[in-house]
Amino acid sequence: MTGDLLVIVQIAGRRCALRALDVKSVIEVAAVTPIPRAPAWIAGITALRSQALTVIDCRRAIGPMEGDWPADHRAAVVAEGGHSYALLVDGIEDITTSVGEAGQVPGGFGPHWSRIALGMIETMAGPALLVDLPALLAGPEAQRAEIEAAV
Amino acid sequence: MDDLLADFIAETREMLEASGGELVAWEADPTDRARLDAIFRFVHTVKGNCGFFDFPRLANLSHAAEDALADCRAGRRDPDSRLVTAVLAVIDRIVLMIDTIEAGEPLDTLGPESADDVLIDALDVSRETGLDTGGETGSVGLEETCEGSDPPLHAPAADLLNAGDEPAAPARRSDSHSAGAAPATSGQRTIRLPVELLDRVMSGVSDMVLARNDLAHRLRQAGNQPTIDGPFERLTTILSDVRDAITRMRMQRIETLFSALPRLVRDLSAELGKQVMIDLDGGDVELDREMIETIRDPLTHLIRNAIDHGIEAPSARLARGKREIGLLSIAARQSGNTISIVISDDGRGLDEERIAAKAVATGLITEAERAAMPRDKLLNLIFEPGFSTAETVSNVSGRGVGLDVVRQNLEKVGGSIAVRSHPGEATLFRLQIPLTLSIIAGLTVEVAGHRFAIPQSYVEEIVQASAAALDFTRMGETALITFRGNRVPCLMLGAVLGLDEADLVPAEPTLVMLRLASGDLFALAVEGIHNHGDLVVKPLAPAVMRSGLYAGSTLLDDGQPVLLLDVANIAARHQLLAEARTRVFVPHAESHATGDGATARAMLFTDYAGRRAAVRLELVQRIETAPVAAIGRTAARARVVIDGVILPLIGLPDAPLTSPRVRLLRLSDGACELLYAVREVEDAVELTEALTPVPEDPLAEAMTLIGGAPVTLIDAHALFALHGEPPQAAERPRCILPEGEWARAILAPLITAAGYDIVPAGEHDPKAVGILFEDVYEVAEALGRPLPERVIRLRDQPDAPAGCTTIYRYDRDALMAALAEASRAATRNPAAGEAA
Secondary structure: OOOOEEEEEEEOOEEEEEEOOOEEEEEEOOOOEOOOOOOOOEEEEEEEOOEEEEEEEHHHHHOOOOOOOOOOOEEEEEEEOOEEEEEEOOEEEEEEEEOOOOEOOOOOOOHHHHHHEEEEEEEOOEEEEEEOHHHHHHOOHHHHHHHHHHO | OHHHHHHHHHHHHHHHHHHHHHHHHHHHOOOOHHHHHHHHHHHHHHHHHHHHHOOHHHHHHHHHHHHHHHHHHOOOOOOOHHHHHHHHHHHHHHHHHHHHHHOOOOHHHHOOOHHHHHHHHHHOOOOOOOHHHHHHHHHHHHHHHHOOOOOOOHHHHHHHHHHHOOOHHHHHHHHOOOHHHHHHHOOOOOOOOOHHHHHHHHHHHHHHHHHHHHHHHHHHHHOOOHHHHHHHHHHHHHHHHHHHHHHHHHEEEOHHHHOOHHHHHHHHHHHHOOOEEEEEEOOOOEEEHHHHHHHHHHHHHHHHHHHHHHOOOHHHHHHOOOOOOEEEEEEEEEEOOEEEEEEEEOOOOOOHHHHHHHHHHOOOOOHHHHHHOOHHHHHHHHHOOOOOOOOOOOOOOOOOHHHHHHHHHHHHOOOEEEEEEEOOOEEEEEEEEEOOOEEEEEEEEEEOOEEEEEEHHHEEEEEEOOOOOOOOEEEOOEEEEEEOOEEEEEEEHHHHOOOOOOOOOOOOOEEEEEEOOOOOEEEEEEOEEEEEEEEEEEOOOHHHHOOOOEEEEEEOOOOOEEEEEOHHHHHHHOOOOOOOOOOOEOOOHHHHOOOOOOOOEEEEEEEOOOOEEEEEHHHEEEEEEEEHHHEEOOOOOEEEEEOOEEEEEEOOOOOOOOOOEEEEEEEEOOOOEEEEEEEEEEEEEEOOOOOEOOOOOOOEEEEEEEOOEEEEEEOHHHHHHHHOOOOOOOOOOEEEOOOOHHHHHHHHHHHHHOOOEEOOOOOOOOOOEEEEEHHHHHHHHHHOOOOOOEEEEEEOOOOOOOOOOOEEOOOHHHHHHHHHHHHHHHHHOOOOOOOO
């Protein structure tokens, strides 16, 4: 894992890392069409060229977060399970390389963060939380169960 | 019929190809259950198909093989090598028969029917006696024919065939050179392509369409640029051509599947002594060609089941107070990425108790599970493998192989099936088939500032009226409107989507009337309708799909993404999906009558002269959009072809049209129709202001004020009097023509154009006007042959001998006058004599 390229982003004030290979591009988020009755962590859909992207608010996708975070006007585009998503984060910082394996920290990351974390990874820009994309895109557990109950 | 036959042959071949490996594997291990099932399904399908093509020999063979295999599946018999041999022999025989059928030969060329019996005996199906006696007769049957053949298990099959009918093989070989076999080989030139490649091309083209839309939007923003606009227009045309072609490459109207069904239903109901009426709807829904093939069998199975087990015999139906004739309705609808097909019958419904008992008996569920199971869930157990409630095994629907195969086939392509039923009333199967990528016609609607798309296939009509005119009422939580005399449930889109919690009804709601695949109608209240057009539907992320409201997303011309509503699901969530077509509320007669109190309504539009005009809404049947190419202006009056019908068209400007499409109001007076070309359709409005007559304009009924501006109300009476195509008289006068090529080719069109029907040769009609050549007439008169009462005599020479009542055969005016005189005479006095 050492030497992998990582995109460093800020999510809810924490430094997180996405594998650069997973990130297709970084786009300017134009108008987002909201989706009524969709979970709160889905901000809506937006158009990228001829494609429709599902816009995910990462802060809410992790779980109920305290605080009000700034939003970057740019978003990272990722693909998962044949669908493309735009990830809304506090800020997209840098691209850097990892200098170690992802590992756990004593005491863990807390229940919400643990669900979406592959572990802590040391990078050239300091430690970051390596994000488990499928887990992030699955949305907060509690909310998912709620929706399933409603269906 | 030929198409069906070709399909049958191709299908059987394809299945054989697919099960070739299974056959070999089964041969190696006769106890392999999975192979056994595969082969069982093959013979079962062949049996089913030939049942409706009337190939009794083929049916007998496949039925026998099916019986033998069913015994194995049920554990009544152990598959041994002898059985394998016999089954393979039958399958080989089926192949030979298919070849013969394809060559267009009668099956007798394969030898007498008794040859088949040898094969059937070899299968040694004896369901009454079971295993022990079976062994003996089977071995006898085989030993007789297998002499000298050694272990390879296929060999006996070939021997059997050759023993039974020597001439079969040579006959076939020589046939392939004869003219009879030619059509089979020299059809349309085709190539086979992997579906995946088509998918790639298709999604590429869809993206191109979106890119073009994006470009179009940017060009519009940049303003008029003649150097770019020309090539761009060309690009657009080419792209739409390519897209049509690509779409057609994969798509087929579901009609191709539906067209075979009436015959199937007819044959099945005749065989089972039932009376069934089939009602097909949504034949224009387009479906992936491959998908059509996938659902062909499931659909056939479901129809068989419905007729065999669902619909009762006529006497039983009458006893239950139903109509003697059972109704089987099949409807297809497209909704975003899925096609739903609903098959419903008004038969006896599913018996919950029997299904439960059977499921418990076969160990599918325990008693405790059964007690806790809701009815819907219980009913859906019928799709479990090996489940069948029919007590008697008939030739038609078999033994439960149907429904598990149905579900398996659908699930293979990502579809699903569910059943709902009312005991004694109806059963409804709902098939959902996915369409990963598609282009559908859709309507864009707006509510609370959001835009959504609705698949056009659901849209029955768009209604815009005041709440009072719609008789809007609330029954508890449910809103109802009155539409064409029926009370129809109404959903507020804003409330459905949680956008507009106040749930208020606007004074002038725009209602989209949606017709579900089950036939249920409901209204969806929206705030506005934007436009309609082709939408490229893309799948949504699973987290969004889970909300159950959306079927996909699409991009509008301006690049704005919009969500496509999942109409079927929304209706189901609001319990608007009835289980059969029984829920039609007819309101009390008084509210139905359009009394004087109701305000008259009109369609407001701008015509090509730039004049704002209105026409009474009752006259407007539909708003059509026709390409300019469909307009023919050769005659004094322009005509346009809509849905294959030629209709008169008025309101066109004298100058050539610049737009590629024309909006047309389709007006009808009940009998005849005409189209009114308009520049722009504005709105349906209520005529509240006073109507001021305008005697100087013959085509205007009155002037009135709408929204403070003057509007001309079109005089429908004058319009139809001037331009309406007179309907064809129900009974046209008839005319008997002389024999010969001249009469058929030259005279007949003239007579037909004059409003006469030609009496076909061989038919006698004493009231018809007869046209005869002079010489024929004279002969007939001389011989005293019966002549028509009124006769027009024709002569060959232009100059008539003096005092002659004949007409020169090219004297059109005289001929027409004589015809007119003859028909007048007929109406004046039907018994009048000769009028020539």
